Amino acid sequence: NAGVTQTPKFQVLKTGQSMTLQCAQDMNHNSMYWYRQDPGMGLRLIYYSASEGTTDKGEVPNGYNVSRLNKREFSLRLESAAPSQTSVYFCASSESSPPTEQYFGPGTRLTVT
């Protein structure tokens, strides 16, 4: 039981490049989330998916898109990366909706130069 997995662990992009961050969970959870964490700030919700087939904007959605591919997988896409998107990205999942405990993946450290 791997829990929540994320790929890649590290990534360096040049401004304007695109990439997709992958997330998968094997806990049969309904809800999944993408957060970013910046120094001195709390985790901020980018997008969430309350259930398979639905996605909604969180606090900081600009510059990102998401896809809930199936119940297990939730991807985050940066279409044209900017230095302001340099951050640590965490995917999370929760069994209940609205969520109580959220289970986090190990994170992706992204640097945009």
Next chain:
Amino acid sequence: RKEVEQDPGPFNVPEGATVAFNCTYSNSASQSFFWYRQDCRKEPKLLMSVYSSGNEDGRFTAQLNRASQYISLLIRDSKLSDSATYLCVVMGGGFKTIFGAGTRLFVKA
């Protein structure tokens, strides 16, 4: 004003000490409250939920004061392994989840 505020610390305490963290929140309609723990360069993990009646889990006690809009975490008999960042989390209903920036704790021998 931030929706959830925490003293960033760091708190430096000796082993065996008792340490308390507070977290204030601005939205009086907030419904659920949690403390998460985050080790350096790792993901957050749930430490405990915070209930109106207060709750205790071993050396950890969490309390909620709705009137003053703050939650607290008390750690008794600190261990070296308690060194981490403690994140206050407030949910305002639905999926709105607000994380505090965290309080860093260092427990030294």
